[in-house]
Amino acid sequence: EKRFSESHDIDDALFLARSYYNKGDYAKAEYWALEINKLNEDLEEALLIFVKSKVKMDRKNEALSILITYIKRSDSQEAKKLLYRIENDTL
Numbered sequence: 799e800k801r802f803s804e805s806h807d808i809d810d811a812l813f814l815a816r817s818y819y820n821k822g823d824y825a826k827a828e829y830w831a832l833e834i835n836k837l838n839e840d841l842e843e844a845l846l847i848f849v850k851s852k853v854k855m856d857r858k859n860e861a862l863s864i865l866i867t868y869i870k871r872s873d874s875q876e877a878k879k880l881l882y883r884i885e886n887d888t889l
Contacts, residue, residue, distance in 0.1 A: 808837050815847045824851040842872070846880055853889050 802810040815830035831848035852861035869877045883889045
């Protein structure tokens with residue numbers, strides 16, 4: 799986190815978002831995914847971590863709304879796979 803605060807390197811923030819998600823700290827994963835989005839709105843992995851974190855924090859409707867909007871804009875196959883998993887409670 800200190801390194802990111804000095805560099806504002808997206809790779810550092812992405813590492814943090816992934817790490818916190820994998821540890822089950824979904825609030826911090828969501829925070830770091832949002833920080834990435836401030837720097838680069840087109841980084842799909844950050845958006846997917848953001849959405850998955852919301853689902854894990856019982857904010858499924860909010861996550862679905864964000865994901866569906868993203869799919870309409872991007873037609874992303876990864877996002878569609880995630881949507882299927884969320885809708886079928888297999889996340």
